Amino acid sequence: MRNIILICALCLSGQLLNAQLLPGSKATDFTMVGVQDTMEYRLYDFLDQGKYVILDFFATWCQPCWDYHKEHHLNALNYSNGPESVINNTRILGIELDGNTTKDELYGIGPTTHGNWVAGSDYPIGDLDKALADKLNYLYDIAYFPTVYIVCPDRTVREIGQLDSLALRQLLATSPECSPKLLHDGALEKISGNLVSCDGSVDFQVSIQNNGFEPIKSFELAILNGQNIISKKSFTDNILTFDTTKQNLIISGNIGSNTLDSVSLSLIVPNDTTHVNDIVKFPIKVYPESSAIDLPYIENFETYTSFGQTNIGYADVKSIDIMDFIDGVNGEFKVTGRNGTKTKALIIRPYYAYVSTETTNIIKNVNTFTNDKYLQFDFDYASSQVLGNQDKLEIVYSTDCGKTWVPVWSKQGSNLATVPQSFADFYPNAASKWRHTTLDMTAAKNYKNLWLGVKFYTDYGNHAFIDNISLTSTNIVSIAELDNVNEYTINTLPTGECKIQWQTPYTGKISISSIAGNVMNVLNVHSQSEIFLDTSFLPSGMYLITFINNDKFIKSSKIVISN
Numbered sequence: 098m099r100n101i102i103l104i105c106a107l108c109l110s111g112q113l114l115n116a117q118l119l120p121g122s123k124a125t126d127f128t129m130v131g132v133q134d135t136m137e138y139r140l141y142d143f144l145d146q147g148k149y150v151i152l153d154f155f156a157t158w159c160q161p162c163w164d165y166h167k168e169h170h171l172n173a174l175n176y177s178n179g180p181e182s183v184i185n186n187t188r189i190l191g192i193e194l195d196g197n198t199t200k201d202e203l204y205g206i207g208p209t210t211h212g213n214w215v216a217g218s219d220y221p222i223g224d225l226d227k228a229l230a231d232k233l234n235y236l237y238d239i240a241y242f243p244t245v246y247i248v249c250p251d252r253t254v255r256e257i258g259q260l261d262s263l264a265l266r267q268l269l270a271t272s273p274e275c276s277p278k279l280l281h282d283g284a285l286e287k288i289s290g291n292l293v294s295c296d297g298s299v300d301f302q303v304s305i306q307n308n309g310f311e312p313i314k315s316f317e318l319a320i321l322n323g324q325n326i327i328s329k330k331s332f333t334d335n336i337l338t339f340d341t342t343k344q345n346l347i348i349s350g351n352i353g354s355n356t357l358d359s360v361s362l363s364l365i366v367p368n369d370t371t372h373v374n375d376i377v378k379f380p381i382k383v384y385p386e387s388s389a390i391d392l393p394y395i396e397n398f399e400t401y402t403s404f405g406q407t408n409i410g411y412a413d414v415k416s417i418d419i420m421d422f423i424d425g426v427n428g429e430f431k432v433t434g435r436n437g438t439k440t441k442a443l444i445i446r447p448y449y450a451y452v453s454t455e456t457t458n459i460i461k462n463v464n465t466f467t468n469d470k471y472l473q474f475d476f477d478y479a480s481s482q483v484l485g486n487q488d489k490l491e492i493v494y495s496t497d498c499g500k501t502w503v504p505v506w507s508k509q510g511s512n513l514a515t516v517p518q519s520f521a522d523f524y525p526n527a528a529s530k531w532r533h534t535t536l537d538m539t540a541a542k543n544y545k546n547l548w549l550g551v552k553f554y555t556d557y558g559n560h561a562f563i564d565n566i567s568l569t570s571t572n573i574v575s576i577a578e579l580d581n582v583n584e585y586t587i588n589t590l591p592t593g594e595c596k597i598q599w600q601t602p603y604t605g606k607i608s609i610s611s612i613a614g615n616v617m618n619v620l621n622v623h624s625q626s627e628i629f630l631d632t633s634f635l636p637s638g639m640y641l642i643t644f645i646n647n648d649k650f651i652k653s654s655k656i657v658i659s660n
Contacts, residue, residue: 117244118256119371119374120279121254121278122309123308125233125339126141127229129190129221130223132215133221138221147186148250149247149269150187150189150190150247152190152248153192155191155214157198158210158211160211163214168261169217170260171189173265174189175220189221190220190223191221192233193214193222193223193225194225199224203222204216236339237254245259245260251278279371281311281367281369283313283336284306284307288377288379288414292379292411292413293410293412301345301346301414302343303318303343305364306341307336308338311338313366314333315334316365316367318364320362321363330344359378360378361378379417380403380410382459384410384462386546389464389546391463394408394461394568394569395567396409398440398441398443399441408460409459409460409461412457416456416457418446419445420446420456420551421444422444431526432562433525433527433528435533442525442562447556447558453557456553457493457551458552461568463547463549463568469570472537472538472539473539473571475566476565477533477564477565478561479531480560481515482510482513488553488557489507489554490561491506492549492551493550494548502552505537505538515532533587535654538568542570586599587656589658592633595631595632597630602625603622605622605644605645606621606645607620607622607643609635609641610641611640611641639657639658641656
């Protein structure tokens with residue numbers, strides 16, 4: 098998660114994201130190698146000696162981490178309470194927890210570091226391999242950087258935050274108060290499964306972790322709609338500390354054709370006194386054929402406030418935390434659409450993903466039976482790349498109620514970006530930051546219940562946006578974009594011209610024609626990335642802008658001219 102754009106001190110709170118270890122949880126053991134001396138440092142060795150251990154989890158690209166590091170509060174604590182002090186009751190471990198970070202970046206060399214973290218540090222700093230970094234990220238529930246824990250000799254852990262040197266010395270001047278042990282603490286760690294259905298049957302896979310000191314020998318899982326239990330099942334097991342168990346739950350035919358916006362999954366563990374990690378809420382969306390909307394389907398998202406509305410819904414649990422609507426009119430961030438006015442759009446926040454995996458979001462279900470020859474899908478999108486992240490966006494469809502998905506469009510990394518790389522959170526605040534794409538969806542024609550989705554593969558990069566979707570039938574062929582013509586923008590100007598811009602130089606012809614196919618004007622293009630097409634002589638109406646290369650029609654888009 099090497100994102101300078103991440104607000105490091107902000108907890109990535111959500112339905113399924115980590116939320117830091119609860120006070121009294123058991124600290125997991127690990128061994129790290131110090132960068133300064135290449136010696137091994139094992140957590141439990143220090144605890145067995147009766148020492149208190151401060152764990153400073155940070156990332157080299159995290160600005161708040163660097164700010165805290167530069168204040169040298171941990172150095173001061175090491176001087177007053179460390180191995181060379183009279184008190185000698187504390188050990189400090191600095192742990193860089195981005196498994197992709199190199200040792201050079203700890204020494205201030207490279208594009209994703211704020212400086213030399215090793216110079217002047219009197220306590221060990223570890224550069225972990227990716228496997229150990231990922232393990233500690235998970236077992237210590239790291240939701241933001243920096244995360245600072247104190248671990249007591251009895252293995253209990255609690256977060257103390259970024260205390261200054263005086264507060265740290267006061268904390269450890271005498272035997273600090275350790276949190277009472279959480280003897281019984283089961284946690285819902287990961288949930289996977291679809292949140293959409295045609296018949297009301299939904300399957301879930303649940304991962305449960307024991308964060309307590311005692312084994313979990315039995316538990317219950319219940320699915321509720323509000324206060325009403327839909328499904329409940331009891332389990333016997335022997336889950337040791339830090340171990341997990343995976344279970345399947347099935348809601349079969351109990352929902353019917355209803356959409357449930359207040360579904361919750363509840364874990365019940367005997368004697369569990371901590372319930373903050375026992376409940377996860379999510380919506381379930383049912384798409385029967387009877388709810389399918391006839392063509393054309395046009396949606397600009399302006400009236401949506403949640404994914405439980407009408408034909409907009411999450412397709413799987415993983416999408417809950419990273420997909421939302423952002424309001425460019427009343428929201429904190431002002432988003433301008435491709436037409437130059439404030440808009441509401443679907444926002445995808447890849448660094449909110451709790452796992453680096455694909456996430457699908459349903460955006461409609463439609464009856465695509467039509468007498469027209471072709472089916473096309475139009476949408477606007479905007480995206481910014483950061484630090485070479487390879488986030489990937491796909492448009493997919495399903496004709497079998499989400500069992501299988503067929504990709505029809507895909508872009509990744511720099512090819513997905515519509516603006517230059519940015520270290521700041523990206524929000525499209527100008528029409529020029531959007532791209533419009535038309536896809537040939539004829540293969541999905543004549544189905545009673547077509548599902549269309551946005552699938553996102555996160556590499557923890559910058560924001561992406563989708564707006565103004567439409568699925569329409571036509572008798573004019575709509576060709577998907579080819580490599581020699583990238584996304585383009587078309588703007589009609591007060592001068593009576595049509596300005597067409599695209600990303601990479603193109604050689605060929607660009608024409609404007611009537612919907613019936615009568616060519617009105619043609620311009621030859623030689624390695625250009627924009628042209629001005631005269632439209633002042635044309636009557637008001639709908640026309641086609643067409644790219645032609647070697648006399649082959651390769652791409653077209655509809656425009657409306659008002660003269």
